[in-house]
Amino acid sequence: MKIMVAIKRVVDYAVKIRVKPDKTGVEIHNVKMSMNPFCEIALEEALRIKESGLATEVVAVSMGPAQCVDTLRTGLAMGADRGIHVEAARELYPLTVARVLKGLVEVENPGLLILGKQAIDDDCNQTGQMVAGLLGWPQGTFASKVVLDKEKQIATVDREVDGGLETLCLDLPAVITTDLRLNQPRYATLPNIMKAKSKPIKKYTPEELNVEIKSDLEVVQVTEPPKRKAGVILSSVDELIDKLKNEAHVV
Amino acid sequence: MEERGEKEDATEREGSLCQLCFAAGRRTTIMETECERVMINTHRFDPILKGIVVISTRSAMVVRFQRIRKCRQLQREKLRMEKLRTTRHLLRRSSRSLLDRRLKLNSENSIHSSGTAFTRTCTGHRNWILPACLHPSRDCRGLTKANAMQNRYFGSVAELVQRRPSFSTLNSDDISFFKSILGEKNVVQDEDVLATANTDWMRKYKGSSKLLLQPRSTEEVSEILKYCNSRHLAVVPQGGNTGLVGGSVPVFDEVIINVGSMNKILAFDKVSGILVCEAGCILENLISFLDNEGFVMPLDLGAKGSCQIGGNVSTNAGGLRLVRYGSLHGNVLGLEAVLANGDVLDMLGTLRKDNTGYDLKHLFIGSEGSLGIVTKVSILTPPKLSSVNIAFLACKDYFSCQKLLQEAKRKLGEILSAFEFLDIEAMDLALNHLEGARNPLPASIHNFYVLIETTGSNESYDKEKLEAFLLSSMEGGLISDGVVAQDINQASSFWRVREGLPEALIKAGANYKYDLSLPVEKMYNLVEDMRVRLGGLARVVAYGHLGDANLHLNISAPKYDDKILAQIEPYVYEWTSKHRGSISAEHGLGLMKANKIFYSKSPKTVQLMTSIKNLLDPNGILNPYKVLPHSLNP
Numbered sequence: 001m002k003i004m005v006a007i008k009r010v011v012d013y014a015v016k017i018r019v020k021p022d023k024t025g026v027e028i029h030n031v032k033m034s035m036n037p038f039c040e041i042a043l044e045e046a047l048r049i050k051e052s053g054l055a056t057e058v059v060a061v062s063m064g065p066a067q068c069v070d071t072l073r074t075g076l077a078m079g080a081d082r083g084i085h086v087e088a089a090r091e092l093y094p095l096t097v098a099r100v101l102k103g104l105v106e107v108e109n110p111g112l113l114i115l116g117k118q119a120i121d122d123d124c125n126q127t128g129q130m131v132a133g134l135l136g137w138p139q140g141t142f143a144s145k146v147v148l149d150k151e152k153q154i155a156t157v158d159r160e161v162d163g164g165l166e167t168l169c170l171d172l173p174a175v176i177t178t179d180l181r182l183n184q185p186r187y188a189t190l191p192n193i194m195k196a197k198s199k200p201i202k203k204y205t206p207e208e209l210n211v212e213i214k215s216d217l218e219v220v221q222v223t224e225p226p227k228r229k230a231g232v233i234l235s236s237v238d239e240l241i242d243k244l245k246n247e248a249h250v251v
Numbered sequence: 252m253e254e255r256g257e258k259e260d261a262t263e264r265e266g267s268l269c270q271l272c273f274a275a276g277r278r279t280t281i282m283e284t285e286c287e288r289v290m291i292n293t294h295r296f297d298p299i300l301k302g303i304v305v306i307s308t309r310s311a312m313v314v315r316f317q318r319i320r321k322c323r324q325l326q327r328e329k330l331r332m333e334k335l336r337t338t339r340h341l342l343r344r345s346s347r348s349l350l351d352r353r354l355k356l357n358s359e360n361s362i363h364s365s366g367t368a369f370t371r372t373c374t375g376h377r378n379w380i381l382p383a384c385l386h387p388s389r390d391c392r393g394l395t396k397a398n399a400m401q402n403r404y405f406g407s408v409a410e411l412v413q414r415r416p417s418f419s420t421l422n423s424d425d426i427s428f429f430k431s432i433l434g435e436k437n438v439v440q441d442e443d444v445l446a447t448a449n450t451d452w453m454r455k456y457k458g459s460s461k462l463l464l465q466p467r468s469t470e471e472v473s474e475i476l477k478y479c480n481s482r483h484l485a486v487v488p489q490g491g492n493t494g495l496v497g498g499s500v501p502v503f504d505e506v507i508i509n510v511g512s513m514n515k516i517l518a519f520d521k522v523s524g525i526l527v528c529e530a531g532c533i534l535e536n537l538i539s540f541l542d543n544e545g546f547v548m549p550l551d552l553g554a555k556g557s558c559q560i561g562g563n564v565s566t567n568a569g570g571l572r573l574v575r576y577g578s579l580h581g582n583v584l585g586l587e588a589v590l591a592n593g594d595v596l597d598m599l600g601t602l603r604k605d606n607t608g609y610d611l612k613h614l615f616i617g618s619e620g621s622l623g624i625v626t627k628v629s630i631l632t633p634p635k636l637s638s639v640n641i642a643f644l645a646c647k648d649y650f651s652c653q654k655l656l657q658e659a660k661r662k663l664g665e666i667l668s669a670f671e672f673l674d675i676e677a678m679d680l681a682l683n684h685l686e687g688a689r690n691p692l693p694a695s696i697h698n699f700y701v702l703i704e705t706t707g708s709n710e711s712y713d714k715e716k717l718e719a720f721l722l723s724s725m726e727g728g729l730i731s732d733g734v735v736a737q738d739i740n741q742a743s744s745f746w747r748v749r750e751g752l753p754e755a756l757i758k759a760g761a762n763y764k765y766d767l768s769l770p771v772e773k774m775y776n777l778v779e780d781m782r783v784r785l786g787g788l789a790r791v792v793a794y795g796h797l798g799d800a801n802l803h804l805n806i807s808a809p810k811y812d813d814k815i816l817a818q819i820e821p822y823v824y825e826w827t828s829k830h831r832g833s834i835s836a837e838h839g840l841g842l843m844k845a846n847k848i849f850y851s852k853s854p855k856t857v858q859l860m861t862s863i864k865n866l867l868d869p870n871g872i873l874n875p876y877k878v879l880p881h882s883l884n885p
Contacts, residue, residue: 012740013738013739013740014738014739014740014743016542030637032637032710034739037740070711077737187734187736187741189732189734190721190725190733190734190735193718194718
């Protein structure tokens with residue numbers, strides 16, 4: 001069984017981001033970029049499934065500009081067998097990504113598609129669900145535990161939902177999106193980094209997959225949230241009541 | 252002859268350089284207290300000394316035997332006095348310590364508190380102090396062996412410091428004066444706050460100061476010092492209190508002057524990167540401030556969350572990036588210091604080059620607060636480079652680590668920004684005692700781990716360079732395994748393992764900490780020697796800044812024990828001295844190594860240091876009992 005993992009190249013989680021002066025977006029020019037943490041967890045899960053013998057191959061997929069290849073190399077260094085890079089110069093929104101993934105799934109025919117639950121740059125949490133809808137596949141989102149049964153071809157997924165944990169049984173092929181507590185991603189060891197240099201990365205364009213890059217969404221403005229005001233130390237209860245009444249309007 | 256004998260008596264009683272060693276023509280100068288041990292154990296069997304004694308003339312022989320006899324007499328007297336004092340102490344302490352032990356039964360640090368209970372009673376009654384790491388039961392052992400004169404423990408361990416009688420004690424007039432200058436809030440006499448301020452980070456040294464002052468400006472510091480100088484009140488300058496040699500806490504009842512409230516950033520030049528700030532700025536805050544401006548501090552240490560820049564400068568802190576940015580002597584462009592008599596010395600230049608006269612700021616950098624209190628610092632900050640890569644590698648033996656260092660300096664060259672090493676014991680300790688620490692190489696246990704960081708301006712170029720270097724080292728057999736961090740989170744988890752080692756050591760129990768500069772080829776031999784010496788008594792943990800030839804040797808044991816201490820000191824210092832290393836590479840001398848300076852500096856140098864100290868601080872009120880040997884009474 002083949003597993004396909006979708007990876008996104010985003011601004012590194014630990015970087016302090018700044019809004020561009022013209023408010024069209026966030027400064028990404030000279031900033032460290034790396035793999036989306038949820039995508040790392042997804043890839044780690046795929047590798048663990050492969051290591052337990054339930055899968056034969058792990059394919060890492062990424063879409064975007066040429067630098068996505070670096071992120072794919074990291075994925076290969078972690079242990080993925082092949083990489084696929086879909087060239088796209090413009091910014092991609094979840095529906096477009098879902099359509100591209102559908103096209104790739106039809107080419108590669110994986111038994112399982114694993115994604116991170118959301119990307120840390122847009123926090124959309126839509127791609128996994130949309131792909132499952134387009135493909136007509138069952139979906140297990142916010143997975144905190146995944147157990148595969150090869151004979152019965154089902155996946156048992158524990159989901160983290162608002163009310164607690166929900167366990168679902170999915171028929172394969174299925175779409176799983178990973179949540180934080182699923183696993184701890186491994187480090188890329190040196191021998192694997194060296195091996196990754198020779199692993200193949202195939203290039204596609206959206207046209208080849210019959211997907212048109214158009215978007216129904218447009219980013220109008222990006223602004224910073226209002227700065228937190230410093231707290232004020234009051235000296236008497238009367239002052240507190242006065243402030244609650246007149247400034248905060250809660251009394 | 253008689254006069255000389257008397258003079259010798261006087262100097263020997265004070266604990267000067269061992270006359271016998273001088274007589275034997277030994278090049279290493281050892282203190283008489285240490286030498287008693289040496290004398291008893293080795294001089295008797297020392298062929299050189301024996302030879303000299305036999306060859307020399309009769310009169311010289313007589314003189315030498317007289318000296319030996321005098322030495323022994325003095326030692327016997329000393330031990331008798333110790334016996335008297337400690338029995339008195341034991342009697343007083345026994346009732347108190349039982350109470351204290353019961354109260355502190357549930358606290359984690361019960362080992363430490365038994366020691367501190369001891370010192371509290373001592374300082375209350377007798378103005379004597381023993382380092383808090385001494386276990387009370389040790390005294391019994393010492394007493395039984397006192398007569399046999401085989402007692403090596405007393406000589407090297409019990410560094411009894413006496414409170415200098417020339418210092419006055421605080422009275423209510425002093426307190427009112429300070430309140431009038433600083434205001435009510437900044438004169439602290441609260442017991443809980445004082446308890447924290449009196450104890451050092453390692454919890455080995457505890458003073459008994461009754462007053463903590465928090466000045467907010469240089470003028471207030473100047474007024475305080477002028478007053479203390481006139482009243483002969485001893486003071487201890489304190490910053491973040493993260494020092495590891497007991498230099499930031501009082502020994503007796505010195506007034507603590509904490510500059511933590513002086514934490515403003517005064518100026519920052521975005522073009523040249525010169526930062527001017529007050530001494531109380533916490534290092535981590537400075538790093539975040541500079542991060543926004545696109546610069547970075549030239550020093551980085553594990554204690555950055557608490558340590559203050561004034562303290563860093565006063566102790567010439569080294570840290571993780573010294574191999575790239577150099578020491579503070581090169582990066583500090585100017586400072587403002589207040590002398591003991593209240594004079595404010597404004598050397599706060601912001602010039603990269605200024606060759607006008609003697610560069611006095613270097614005296615204050617590394618003086619550990621004994622020459623003046625640093626109140627403002629002007630420091631040159633390097634620009635923040637975007638591409639940081641970090642690799643965590645495993646080597647099978649120390650020789651590979653050395654070769655790796657040579658290769659790294661050559662192949663990585665200008666982008667190398669940190670080169671640290673840890674051995675197998677250190678890794679084991681970190682994984683067991685540090686929360687949130689993850690083993691970067693879980694596949695197997697290795698003997699040595701090396702952490703290499705590169706900082707450069709071009710991401711892909713640096714990554715290529717690093718990977719090429721790592722590949723060639725792997726093919727050359729220098730590295731047996733390794734990982735490269737793929738994002739900043741992974742990088743911080745690598746650093747967590749290395750930076751968290753001091754914390755892990757404290758959590759593991761008692762910790763004897765040594766910080767030595769040794770030639771890189773010989774460094775690990777000391778660690779192996781110590782392992783042999785200590786056997787099963789304690790664990791020897793080694794890590795350090797291999798790039799600067801700086802070893803942090805730590806001996807970890809469940810409890811403080813003099814058997815262990817006797818095996819360590821003065822062997823470690825003698826070993827270092829033999830290889831012309833430094834007994835304190837970056838931690839400073841503080842109280843812990845105040846009498847050990849002779850292992851690394853010649854007597855004439857120390858004499859000159861004493862003269863400078865007496866010139867700048869004639870009453871000796873600034874951080875007394877530290878840095879320079881007590882016998883010289885600086």
